[in-house]
Amino acid sequence: MEGVDKSGVWCRYMANLVRTQVMLEPDLLAELRQLAEEKGLSVSEVVRRASRSLVAKLKPKKMTGVEFLRKLADNPFKGDAPSDLGSNDEHLYGKLAPDYKGKK
């Protein structure tokens, strides 16, 4: 669903918003209402924006691809395995693959 908010900004509203109840201190609620009024937004929208911002801030950040590769490289297997493990698919699908019979 789309529409124009109080400030005239074209917004896309999520059709599947879920009603919830939040307990707030009266002074915080008063500040939220004032802020919403000043910005031309609903209190709900202010709470949504603040929540999104907090979630983005607190959510664990993902490693970059290179950081992941470096983690692999920094923790390599140092035992004995075929030296062509990476390049030879026989180790996976062919005659060099481990025999499952009798093994757990």
Place this chain on the structure above:
Amino acid sequence: MILIDSDAFTGLSYIKDAHNKRANRIMKSLEGEELLTSWQVVDEVATKLSYFTTKKLAINFLKWLSKSDIEIVYVDSKLAKIVVKKFKAQKSKRVSLTDCTNMVIAKEMGVKKIFSFDKVYEKNGFKLLS
């Protein structure tokens, strides 16, 4: 955007792998690049690591990958049909379905470079990192 194949991941994960040093060198040149791989590659690497190194390393590979921003591309039925066509078109019987999946994903996503040591990609018009 660069697609990573199984041998690159395995090369980095096993210190005695024939490609370990080259894989480490190439890795250092990837800073800032957008990286992706296919679910088929993830499957191969985790299985190989589990078979030949330790289950713990295989699980760490999966865990760390899920915490990284490397995109894992999953094949749907539409893409699978293109993969099968690609597989049929390969003259060598040594080209795996995973290789073909990677090539189709790369083509569909406009990826020209592949982090791999498998010459089959060059034969199919992709550039291998060196």
